Amino acid sequence: xxxxxxxxxxxxxxxxxxxxxxxxxxxxxxxxxxxxxxxxxxxxxxxxxxxxxxxxxxxxxxxxxxxxxxxxxxxxxxxxxxxxxxxxxxxxxxxxxxxxxxxxxxxxxxxxxxxxxxxxxxxxxxxxxxxxxxxxxxxxxxxxxxxxxxxxxxxxxxxxxxxxxxxxxxxxxxxxxxxxxxxxxxxxxxxxxxxxxxxxxxxxxxxx
Amino acid sequence: xxxxxxxxxxxxxxxxxxxxxxxxxxxxxxxxxxxxxxxxxxxxxxxxxxxxxxxxxxxxxxxxxxxxxxxxxxxxxxxxxxxxxxxxxxxxxxxxxxxxxxxxxxxxxxxxxxxxxxxxxxxxxxxxxxxxxxxxxxxxxxxxxxxxxxxxxxxxxxxxxxxxxxxxxxxxxxxxxxxxxxxxxxxxxxxxxxxxxxxxxxxxxxxxxxxxxxxxxxx
Ligand SMILES: [Zn+2]
Numbered sequence: 108x109x110x111x112x113x114x115x116x117x118x119x120x121x122x123x124x125x126x127x128x129x130x131x132x133x134x135x136x137x138x139x140x141x142x143x144x145x146x147x148x149x150x151x152x153x154x155x156x157x158x159x160x161x162x163x164x165x166x167x168x169x170x171x172x173x174x175x176x177x178x179x180x181x182x183x184x185x186x187x188x189x190x191x192x193x194x195x196x197x198x199x200x201x202x203x204x205x206x207x208x209x210x211x212x213x214x215x216x217x218x219x220x221x222x223x224x225x226x227x228x229x230x231x232x233x234x235x236x237x238x239x240x241x242x243x244x245x246x247x248x249x250x251x252x253x254x255x256x257x258x259x260x261x262x263x264x265x266x267x268x269x270x271x272x273x274x275x276x277x278x279x280x281x282x283x284x285x286x287x288x289x290x291x292x293x294x295x296x297x298x299x300x301x302x303x304x305x306x307x308x309x310x311x312x313x314x315x
Numbered sequence: 316x317x318x319x320x321x322x323x324x325x326x327x328x329x330x331x332x333x334x335x336x337x338x339x340x341x342x343x344x345x346x347x348x349x350x351x352x353x354x355x356x357x358x359x360x361x362x363x364x365x366x367x368x369x370x371x372x373x374x375x376x377x378x379x380x381x382x383x384x385x386x387x388x389x390x391x392x393x394x395x396x397x398x399x400x401x402x403x404x405x406x407x408x409x410x411x412x413x414x415x416x417x418x419x420x421x422x423x424x425x426x427x428x429x430x431x432x433x434x435x436x437x438x439x440x441x442x443x444x445x446x447x448x449x450x451x452x453x454x455x456x457x458x459x460x461x462x463x464x465x466x467x468x469x470x471x472x473x474x475x476x477x478x479x480x481x482x483x484x485x486x487x488x489x490x491x492x493x494x495x496x497x498x499x500x501x502x503x504x505x506x507x508x509x510x511x512x513x514x515x516x517x518x519x520x521x522x523x524x525x526x527x528x529x530x531x532x533x534x
Contacts, residue, residue, distance in 0.1 A: 134368055152382060159379045164372030171373055180373070185380045192382055203357070207364030214332040214363065226332070227340040229347040230408035237485070239350045257361055272327070276366050281333040282324040297324050304323035307362070308355060 134161065136251065139205040146195035155192055158205075163188050166213045173217065173279045183220070187213045204250050260307050268303035271296060317349040317485040321467060326352060330359030337437045337446040337511045340409055341469050341487075344509065347407035348485030406471055410509055413437055414448075421448075429455040435509070446511045451475065451500040459497040466490040466512035473506035475499060 142158045145151035163184050170180035190212050198208055218226045229236060248256070261269070274285045282300060286293040321342055328334035329342040346353050398415035406414065413435055414421050423431040433448040451457055453473065468488040475482050477496040482488050488508075490496065500506035 165367050165370050168370040168373040204364050206368045207361045210363035210367045211360050218332050227343045227409040229343050233408045235407040236347045275327050275331040281328045300324040300327055
């Protein structure tokens with residue numbers, strides 16, 4: 108399981124390697140962003156079909172990993188894709204990759220279903236919100252640059268830290284639940300997550 | 316400028332979607348006041364996206380859904396939620412809405428000398444954790460106490476100091492089993508904090524022991 112995070116290519120034994128859908132290593136992120144923009148601009152159904160082919164099976168796989176039964180996972184994945192159709196106008200390619208945006212939609216829809224409330228999120232229009240300090244545009248990392256950095260950082264993380272991140276993102280476990288299921292002392296879980304995080308942060312914060 | 320941030324494991328839980336609702340409200344409210352943690356959570360969201368890209372796709376048993384006609388206004392605008400009670404506008408979202416839309420009006424209740432509390436209706440992990448606002452009058456000290464679980468304290472207004480540092484609006488104090496402290500509110504204004512804990516605190520000073528006994532929190 109730890110390999111999935113580390114590798115550029117999907118597991119050669121996985122369905123994706125055999126199917127005609129593009130492997131993750133070759134996902135064209137610019138094209139994916141073009142599709143979302145085409146939906147926002149003109150309700151482009153062909154662009155939606157392309158996005159659906161790439162992401163519906165992955166969102167379903169994500170939900171199954173988190174313990175959702177296959178039928179329900181598919182239903183939820185369809186709903187997530189419908190949200191993509193409806194909210195395409197809120198996507199900003201300068202802020203996030205399409206996969207990041209999809210991940211947050213899938214995560215939030217799942218939380219809504221479990222808790223029957225909306226996921227608590229900050230309100231970007233809240234007058235009480237402290238705005239981002241102005242950063243000169245040329246020192247700002249692009250989404251693509253961040254993507255490269257993040258994948259590099261992940262490769263450099265020790266397996267024990269990767270495994271905790273996987274428990275968190277794939278295992279539906281909060282850090283205290285991870286301690287319970289793995290039998291690791293809570294302090295160890297906390298310190299490993301903090302280490303992993305510090306390394307990711309250093310890499311992502313460094314200007315070019 | 317925020318000086319004290321939540322421990323990384325809480326940001327991770329929030330991004331992965333595994334934090335309980337009470338912790339999520341606290342983290343999201345901190346994010347409103349902390350551009351630095353906002354960037355970090357967006358990096359963790361990015362990590363979630365990378366994982367999604369790398370997952371072997373599952374096979375689908377149905378085709379793409381019927382698409383509704385484009386741009387139905389009701390779909391695009393989020394439903395308007397109405398506030399039941401007026402709430403201090405300096406309290407950032409999402410906490411402000413939790414207070415404003417509570418079923419009962421939010422009121423301060425005296426708990427201990429130097430401490431009032433206001434319950435916040437939000438679910439914690441395993442229904443064990445508790446969330447409330449805490450108010451210490453200006454310049455007053457809270458009774459010395461120890462913790463029997465983990466506690467996150469987000470300062471909303473005023474400030475306080477304890478053995479670990481000085482906390483102001485936006486800062487998060489973190490206390491666990493090892494913490495035995497005596498927070499003192501800054502002079503000038505009361506200190507108001509949003510607190511999420513997973514076990515009640517236990518008072519450790521001589522007066523505190525009496526109060527523990529009186530309130531039945533002694534173990
Ligand atoms: Zn912060």
